[in-house]
C-alpha cells in the first residue's frame with residue numbers, strides 16, 4: 037500500500053503536468069482512442085466514457101504556465117482561465133484533444149466555444165447548454181434532446197454508435213466515483229486533520245485526467261492510507277470555501293488558508309465530480325435518467341438559476357450545518373461574473389443566519405499569499421475567540 | 426436607447442419630437458401606474474416580449490434603459506459607487522450596480538418621480554448570463570413574483586427545433602399563465618397577432634433606415650444616431666401604433682436627407698463631409714456619449730453599421746420579422762436571434778458582411794469593461810475581421826455607465842491615429858496596421 041504522501045505526490049504530478057502526459061499515454065496505448073476535453077462546471081462525462089473516450093477536465097494553466105499568447109486574446113478585465121486555456125491550446129499542449137465541450141457557466145466560457153470553433157475547426161467543439169427550467173416537460177424534455185445531440189456529436193468523434201448499455205455501464209462507474217468522492221468529503225468533515233484540503237484537492241483533481249476506473253481506485257487507496265495515518269489534530273476552525281468552481285486557485289492558496297488556522301470542510305472545486313446529488317439509475321432509458329438526475333438532483337451553484345427566491349443560499353446554509361462549519365470564506369477569481377454577482381445574495385443569506393464570512397479574490401497565478409494568510413488568520417482567530425467574526 | 430434630449434437642443438426633427446413624447450408619456454404612465462390601476466413588469470431589452478406583455482395591459486419597465494438614462498445624466502458614477510459600498514464587486518457589470526444604486530436611492534425615474542415596484546419580474550435570459558443574476562438580485566430586493574424565460578444560446582450558430590420548442594413551451598406554460606395571474610386578464614392570441622403585425626411593419630421601416638447607410642454619403646450615423654433609432658423598437662414600444670408611426674416618420678426624414686444628398690444629423694448640426702466610413706462593434710459609452718460622438722464627427726467619421734443596434738433584435742442579417750402567423754414561434758426566434766445570443770463565428774460573419782455591403786473603410790471595437798457577453802473574444806474577432814476584409818481595425822476600451830473607465834484623452838488619441846492609419850491605407854501604405 038502506498039503512503040499518503042506517495043499518493044499525493046502522484047496526484048500533484050498529474051495536476052502540474054501541463055503536457056497532459058497521462059492522458060496522452062492513455063490515448064497512445066491503443067489505436068483509435070479519443071480524448072474529449074471539457075471545462076467547468078458540468079458535463080455528463082458518462083456519455084464521453086460510454087463512447088470509449090477519455091473525458092479530460094481542462095481547468096486552465098495554473099500558476100506554472102507562462103501566458104505569452106493568451107493575453108493577445110483577452111482584455112485585462114477578463115478572468116485568467118480562458119487566456120491560459122488558449123495558451124495551452126496555441127502552444128499545442130492540447131493537440132491530442134479530439135473534442136472540446138464548453139459548459140453553460142458564463143459568457144466568457146460561452147464565447148470561448150466560438151473562438152475554439154474558429155481556431156480549431158478540425159476539433160469537435162460544442163457549447164453544452166443546460167436548462168434553467170426544471171420542469172420535466174419543459175426543461176427536462178429540452179435537456180434530453182440536448183443530450184441526444186451531444187451523443188450524436190460524440191459518436192462522430194469516436195466513430196461508432198454509443199449504445200444504451202454502454203451508457204448504463206458508464207453511469208454505474210460514475211455513480212461509484214461520485215460515492216467515493218463524497219466519501220472523501222465526509223471523511224474530511226469528520227477528521228479534517230487526517231485529510232488536509234490541499235491533499236483532497238489534488239486527489240479529486242486527479243480525476244480530471246485519469247480514467248474514472250483508475251480514479252476510483254486511487255480514492256479508495258487514499259482513504260485507506262489516510263485512515264491509517266496518525267496525524268495531529270490542530271486547534272483550527274472549520275470553514276467552507278465558496279466561489280472557486282471555475283478558475284482554480286493556486287495550491288498555495290489552499291495551503292495558506294489551512295496554515296492560517298482554517299480547516300476547509302467543504303468547497304466547490306471541480307463540481308463536475310459531485311454535481312449530481314444522487315445515484316443515476318442505470319436501468320431504463322439512460323439518457324432520460326441522466327436528464328432527470330440533472331433536473332431533479334443537481335447541486336446549486338452560481339451558474340444555475342434558483343427559481344425560488346426564498347431558497348437562495350439555502351444550500352450553503354445547509355452545508356454549514358451538515359459540515360459543522362463555523363464560517364464561510366468567499367474566494368472567487370477576479371472578474372468572475374457568476375461568483376461575484378452571486379456573492380452578495382449568499383452573504384445576505386448567511387448574515388440572516390448569523391454565519392460569519394469573509395471574501396477575497398484571487399487569480400490562478402496569484403503569487404502573494406501573505407494578505408490571504410493574514411485575512412484567513414484573523415478570521416480564524418475571531419471565530420475561535422468570539423464564536424463569530 | 427435614450428430620449429432625444431441630447432440632440433434636440435440643436436435640431437428638432439419630427440421623429441425626435443415624436444420619440445421624446447413617447448418616452449415622456451411612458452415614464453409618466455410608469456410613475457403613475459398605481460394611480461392609473463396599471464400593473465408593471467420589469468424585463469430586459471434583449472429578448473423582451475413587449476407584444477405579449479401588452480396583451481395583459483401591463484407596462485414594461487426596462488432596467489438597462491434606466492441605467493442608461495442615469496448614465497447620460499451623469500448620475501451613474503455615484504450610484505455605482507453606492508452599490509460597491511453595499512458589497513457589490515468592482516469587477517461586475519456596471520448596469521447592474523447603477524440599477525441597484527438607483528433602487529437604494531428610491532428608484533427615481535427621469536421625470537423625477539419614483540418608479541413603481543414591479544408586480545412581476547420577467548427574466549428574459551437572452552444573450553447574457555449577467556441578466557440571470559441581476560434579476561435574482563432584484564428579486565432579493567423587491568421580493569416580487571418572478572418568471573424566467575430561459576433562451577438557449579446559438580452555440581452552433583443556428584436555431585434548432587429543440588431550442589424553439591423549449592422557448593415556446595416556456596412562453597405557453599410558464600410566462601403566459603403567470604401574466605394571466607398577475608394581471609387578471611385572459612390571454613388573447615388575436616391581440617398578440619395584431620401587436621406582432623405592428624411590430625413587423627415598424628421593423629420593415631427600421632431596417633430600411635439602417636440600410637440607408639449603404640449610400641454615399643450615408644444619411645445616418647448607425648451607431649451614435651443609431652441608438653436613437655433603436656429606441657422604440659428595442660423597448661416598450663415594439664408592437665404599438667406609436668412605433669409604427671415613429672418609423673414611418675423617421676423613414677420619410679431619411680428619404681428626404683438621401684434625396685438632398687445630406688449626411689447624418691449630429692448634436693452640432695448636419696455632418697458635411699464624410700471622410701471615413703466605419704463599422705463598430707460593442708455598446709457605446711453613455712457617460713460621455715456626446716464627447717465620444719464628437720470625436721467621430723469632428724474628424725468626418727461616420728458609422729455606417731454597428732452591432733449594438735442589433736442587441737435587442739437582429740432584423741437585417743437574416744431578415745427576421747415578428748410574424749402574426751407564427752406568434753409564439755416568432756417570439757421564440759426573436760429571442761434566440763438577438764445579437765449576443767449568436768456565436769462568435771456568426772458575429773464575425775455578420776461584421777464581415779457589413780464591411781463589404783456598407784463599403785466601410787475600417788472596423789472599430791469599443792470594448793466595454795462591464796460586458797463579458799460582448800467583450801470576451803473581441804480581440805480575436807477583430808483580427809479575424811481584419812484578416813478577411815483587409816481593412817484596418819482598431820480597439821478602444823471604455824465602459825457603459827462607469828465614468829471611471831472613460832478616458833477622453835486616450836480614446837481621442839487612439840481614434841486620431843486610427844483615422845491616420847485609414848488615410849495611409851487609402852494611399853496604399855502597406856498592410857493593415859492596428860491602433861490598439
Ligand code: SF4
Nearest residue numbers: 115142282283372373
Ligand atoms: S472564472 Fe468565472 S468568469 Fe471566468 S470563465 Fe470561469 S466562470 Fe466565467
Ligand code: SF4
Nearest residue numbers: 518553555796797798
Ligand atoms: S453584461 Fe453586458 S449584456 Fe449583460 S447586462 Fe451587462 S451590459 Fe448588458
